[in-house]
Amino acid sequence: MTEKIIRLMQGNEACVEGAIAAGMRFYAGYPITPSTEIAELSAAKLPRIGGKFIQMEDEIASISAIIGASLTGYKAMTATSGPGFSLKQEGIGYAAISETPCVIVNVQRGGPSTGLPTFPAQGDIMQARWGTHGDHSIIALYPSTVREIYDTTIKAFNLAEKYRTPVILLMDEVIAHMREKIEIPNIDEVEIYNRKKPKSSPSEYLPFHVREGDIVPEMVNFGEGYRFHVTGLVHSETGFPTNDHKIAENLITRLINKIQDNVEDIVEYEEYRLEDAEKVIIAYGATARSVKSAIDSLREEGCKIGMFRPITIWPVAQKQIEEMARKVKKVSVIEMNMGQYFLEIDRIAGKYTTVNQYGRVHGELITPEEIISFIKEG
Amino acid sequence: MTEKIIRLMQGNEACVEGAIAAGMRFYAGYPITPSTEIAELSAAKLPRIGGKFIQMEDEIASISAIIGASLTGYKAMTATSGPGFSLKQEGIGYAAISETPCVIVNVQRGGPSTGLPTFPAQGDIMQARWGTHGDHSIIALYPSTVREIYDTTIKAFNLAEKYRTPVILLMDEVIAHMREKIEIPNIDEVEIYNRKKPKSSPSEYLPFHVREGDIVPEMVNFGEGYRFHVTGLVHSETGFPTNDHKIAENLITRLINKIQDNVEDIVEYEEYRLEDAEKVIIAYGATARSVKSAIDSLREEGCKIGMFRPITIWPVAQKQIEEMARKVKKVSVIEMNMGQYFLEIDRIAGKYTTVNQYGRVHGELITPEEIISFIKEG
Amino acid sequence: MGTLQTLYVVEEWCKGCGICVTFCPKKVLEIKDDKVAIKDLKACIQCGQCELRCPDYAIYLGGQ
């Protein structure tokens, strides 16, 4: 066992390091604050490790290129921020329906539109779920420390491959730009999910057929002798377009259920001082750090409070939140937006307890002091 | 009073007629099924009535062009479907933060991605609310008959002007492509909201200042002697960008509150046989037509059932739905998707009653028979 | 035998556009009931003009 590497690392850098550890060898992107370092570091690192970096003409081209690259067998990633994330929505839908694994990083900044380009926000939570047209499934993860960025990026790639789906990695300007201590795990301690080789021969290969016991269709890469067709149209197991209503419904429900049926495998969350909590705060990303500080202070004053921090934002940890809601007096959702995840929590927890919300959109991380007074007042 | 005109009209045509009645004189678009007739009819009609039609190179250019035109004083519209709607998201956010009135029609088709281009769906309900990045307000309307398309298009323009906001007009392939009887109202019976002339002189004009008693800032048109600045960055009342956190928060909350504080003025809905209903179906657009048929049949069998049909999809008619939910045993949301509006209804009504959902994504209008058996079973 | 066996028609694919008929320099082909028909197979010189431009792959020269 080699010595653990401890470093001071920026969030965006940890994302690139995690991606590379996960096997990312293709990056296509277009720069935008505050995600740009991800492109810059990928440009510096990938050519040196047998990977490919390309700066495309815009965000739409970038997501298109990573989907193309993924189909040839690469683990591929792009990173952007609000305006670019909006532009990538059509491509995200294409990745969803064509079941092409890829990772899209969105380092959120103040919106809407150009908004507050250099200041943090958590305003794209709902967009990550609902930004593209039509019904589809999505996975979105949201780390809150630099080390967790590293781990979560790896997880993003693993889930992308396992569920053949685009995975959104959400960050915010605070965690993306701050540097903190990170202990880089040994590569052999890290679990990496790689695309399985197909069991079928080219002649029997049905590119969108799910084998008994599998979650998703076997994925073959372009150029490996299996000549199959990929389309964004509704398609049958053969990969060819169809208007057949039954097949259409089967496809769309399968796309959604492959995620919904495996929520327990996908959801990850942290419970902080929840044991005896009567009040619970739900928060994620940088905001969750402020919440932790606030909870520590409140606990000192005798307040029985804890935090539920979703790391998997989508799919939502419905079961866990429900269970928790049944036990507590109040749930508060604290986020750097005007109440987005709140809606989902209110839906789930609101049936069992009171749910309220504290949100700011002023371009600054919510402080522990604010949280403390919000909790005390309400 | 002139004679009422009764015609057989297609949904898409009624949209164009309504838009013209509302004062739409600028259309920019890019064709896409099933919205294309809106562009085609605009191309035929606008040049003949002093209006402007331009086919742009894509959907992004189209929404950009209508925002530009709106700033010169035109009532402007673009129409699209799923993939194009995804591409317009960045522009919608720009219209929201710059408070530029405009109407974006989305004739929904089966998604995600290219999906089922010629078949109906209602899969962009959440996207209409959350498709662009950052916190913002939106108004989305959804008619369900050809006559209502006409009226609702007018309403869309009126609300766009009154609240200085992009308004999304949602349709589905069923209502967009069917023809039915429409009685066109006399133009003098139609209420049209026109942009008010500013009270300020050019030197005192503050383009983003809301006068006491007004809902939105006075809007002046480019070229009228008021030389002001428009930006997608967070800006102060002067229109110039700022990073000031207080101003940022004021702006974003004002954008949201101008809609939220006026929900009662904006929401429109139909209540169908609700008087003594113990069960309520919530449905919109074409699906609501099937629901009506189903309710009529169910009522004949003695089932006390009715429908709440939101015409204003966003903002949601929270108060009305809450009130209704308190009174009934069950609320069923029926929509051509895998459960989108359901989430919002579940959130609101789920605190008071049971809420369930019936959705199809097979590219066909849900039939009354399906609805009847869903209601009977569940 | 040569010519006789080398001109094939895939009837289900033919959409009757008539392009082959026009390009055939020897008037071998005609449209009958909205489909291509071989009128005069003997005249065929196997120039391949029909196959080259049939948008539906419904006519071709086989063998060699």
Add this chain to the structure above:
Amino acid sequence: MGTLQTLYVVEEWCKGCGICVTFCPKKVLEIKDDKVAIKDLKACIQCGQCELRCPDYAIYLGGQ
């Protein structure tokens, strides 16, 4: 008097890039404490080279 009054500097706007100094054909200008300074006003021939290229509108010829 003419020349004397016609060369103006807006000190708060000057970012001290030195472009004006370089382009002045008469060495009228210099950089002092990170700002432009008029070293030899008498030499100025009002050619306008400085104003034309000052990226910050910090130097210009007035009057006429």
Add this chain to the structure above:
Amino acid sequence: MLRQELRLSGSGGQGLILAGIILAEAALYDGKNVVQSQSYGPEARGGASKSEVIISQAPINYPKVNKCDILLSLTQKACDKYISSLKSGGILILDSSVTKLPDRDDIKIYSIPILKTASNGLKKSMVANIVALGSIYELTKIVNRVSLERAVLNRVPRGTEELNKKALKKGFELIKNYRSKPYGEVC
């Protein structure tokens, strides 16, 4: 006649969408409620095409045709595809080029030379849709004749009014003549 549902089927380019619109408009002139819709998009390219009309005294909610009362099929493909959607007791109007008749004895079948009438008799195959309308009218009286004629003239291209009037009349006649034959022969 609370709600009558018609399905006009054939292949793309036979003008069936226009036929549906004309029929719907005629019903509208009669003061009825009406909904017309059609199959759309690339489907209509080459393949089977359909146009649907619902005519009703009462307001029409559900706007789609599921089981229809009257089915017109101008091609074998269309007939095969849609025959099962015809209600028991319904009327099937077939172009006589459709040779494989459906195996149903709960419907009335009329096999008439619509396409031939249009292309031979009128030297313009593009009026087959209007011929078909004439036949539908004559058979069902689903709309008023004056309304139908008005709707035809309102919707056909300028300059083709006379031709279309003639086509309509030919359509009437196809049924008038047909009537004289015993049903037995067809079923």
Add this chain to the structure above:
Amino acid sequence: MLRQELRLSGSGGQGLILAGIILAEAALYDGKNVVQSQSYGPEARGGASKSEVIISQAPINYPKVNKCDILLSLTQKACDKYISSLKSGGILILDSSVTKLPDRDDIKIYSIPILKTASNGLKKSMVANIVALGSIYELTKIVNRVSLERAVLNRVPRGTEELNKKALKKGFELIKNYRSKPYGEVC
């Protein structure tokens, strides 16, 4: 010393972000928890720039500096902007070019010629940030000297190691010499 918060402020291009990183890295070598962040984007262009470091024995949750323990300001603008964020009892290190001293008597102020030392004494104004680090160290001993030196060498461009070592030393000296003066003169 559970949690120490530093804010390094000045104008864009003065290398304060790097200074923050070096300081954070040094603390990390000491086995401490540490978070470094900075102001970002066009703000940093021309205008005031800041870099923040939090050093703590315990894990750091809230990662931002609100009220700081130590404030470095290399320009008047930065001093004016951030002075109110310095805790009562905190330490203010000013470049001596900052002439308008803040009107606070609850803090300790050190006015030292950082920029001049860097540009005159070392003929390289780009090492002002390292000079500043030296002074901060000498004044606060917030990190170990060995760690600081290691961090400096790790982060400065190859080839400038010697220069930067010298700069660091100059920074130490500025404070050592400064100490001999009575505080009175400064406040």
Add this chain to the structure above:
Amino acid sequence: MPSQLVDKYYRTESLPHIWCPGCGNGIVTRAIVKAIDNLGLNQDDVCIVSGIGCSSRASGYLDFNTIHTTHGRALAFATGIKFANPKLHVIVITGDGDCVAIGGNHLIHTARRNIDITTIVFNNNIYGMTGGQYSPTTPTGDRGTTAPYGNIDANFDLCNLAKAAGATYVSRATVFGANMIIKQVENGIKNKGFSFIETITICPTYYGRKNKKGDSVDMITDLKEIAVNKVSYEKLSEEQRKGKIIVGELYKGKRPEYVEEYNRMVESF
């Protein structure tokens, strides 16, 4: 039974295709396949990338690695594919709308990078799939459903544009001269860099009908009159040039290819 060529390279189970009777798309598609056959490329090493439109449906009929992407983005997907797996011969099939309306930006940038992709534009002067709206190549004055009074836009000279953007092989042919398409596609694939082949095809259903161009036979035979080679074109008077199209290989250049440059950079470490 289909022909050997069709049998080998088409997914015959998906035929007949959805294109209208007399549509030129089938002719161009066959020409591409014939060129691939002439070059003897291994089917497993060919990747066909298309966008959205009638023409872009071609990918589904062909038995290679095939992908039908989103509208306008075929070249961006293709760039990802080629850059990731340079072993693949990447061929893009796209319409005039797909390639230069919504997709114009990707065209110019792919050309600029001179990445080894062969693009064949099926230019039918109209948006076929959506039912006949005018496109950036609809000649000025012609009609489309969104240009009921005649199109007032100028139309692009696609070859000129591709050349100015950096393509290193630029050519044009028509479905009348189908053999010319075959030759050009062969040369385009052989060119190590970005190749742009504009094929003038016919859409009798929309462009033809809207503009009274007759049926497919009329339209294809018209192309004979319209298409002239560069040498002949230059001899024509201004007046005579009206309505003519220059066909042939219009430009061949030599510039470093993108993936090779990348590899060169990597090798330099």
Add this chain to the structure above:
Amino acid sequence: MPSQLVDKYYRTESLPHIWCPGCGNGIVTRAIVKAIDNLGLNQDDVCIVSGIGCSSRASGYLDFNTIHTTHGRALAFATGIKFANPKLHVIVITGDGDCVAIGGNHLIHTARRNIDITTIVFNNNIYGMTGGQYSPTTPTGDRGTTAPYGNIDANFDLCNLAKAAGATYVSRATVFGANMIIKQVENGIKNKGFSFIETITICPTYYGRKNKKGDSVDMITDLKEIAVNKVSYEKLSEEQRKGKIIVGELYKGKRPEYVEEYNRMVESF
């Protein structure tokens, strides 16, 4: 007190601007204003449209009808504005990234339509606002933060591209030759159609620093060496041409202008 020119046409309360010391953006912006002044246009009749980038911040400083749009879309917004209100002189200020990276499609289509818009590209060979990534105009081999080993992309010849797309006035000048910019903007505005003016400007902060080009003074004086007019350029040998930029009015064409064509169509009813 600022100069008369600045006082009249700038929103002086927003000065000093955010641009770095020695950034060329201020020089180009002044040249545009000077051209407007020379033409005597009424401020109320001028509309400045910009995208996103350092250069695109210019709109906020200028006292006209001004709009700072989204990244890459300035020309599409401008098209809406001009078509809606043809009375306005619409001038687009855009960066090389804004105009030809993300915005390339709108450029070629606006040029194709020949709508009466004057576009001035502030070409600093880099993405300035985001901190120095290479752009489609970064010369091959030069460095940016995303091209740490040197850019392998070929760079566009913007003027060539604009011309091929259909612009009817195409010119280039540098901030060294600021008077030339003024003249070209005047002529661009006077041209009834789409005018494209490429101004070569300097970004000492990123492009300069990354590529060891010295400070702003070095960079601006370098431009003197690099820029040659067409006539001189043609006299140079292949070797001598390396690294040179042709400046001057490169193309003037005459084609119907879009809005006029629209009006003509309307009048024909």
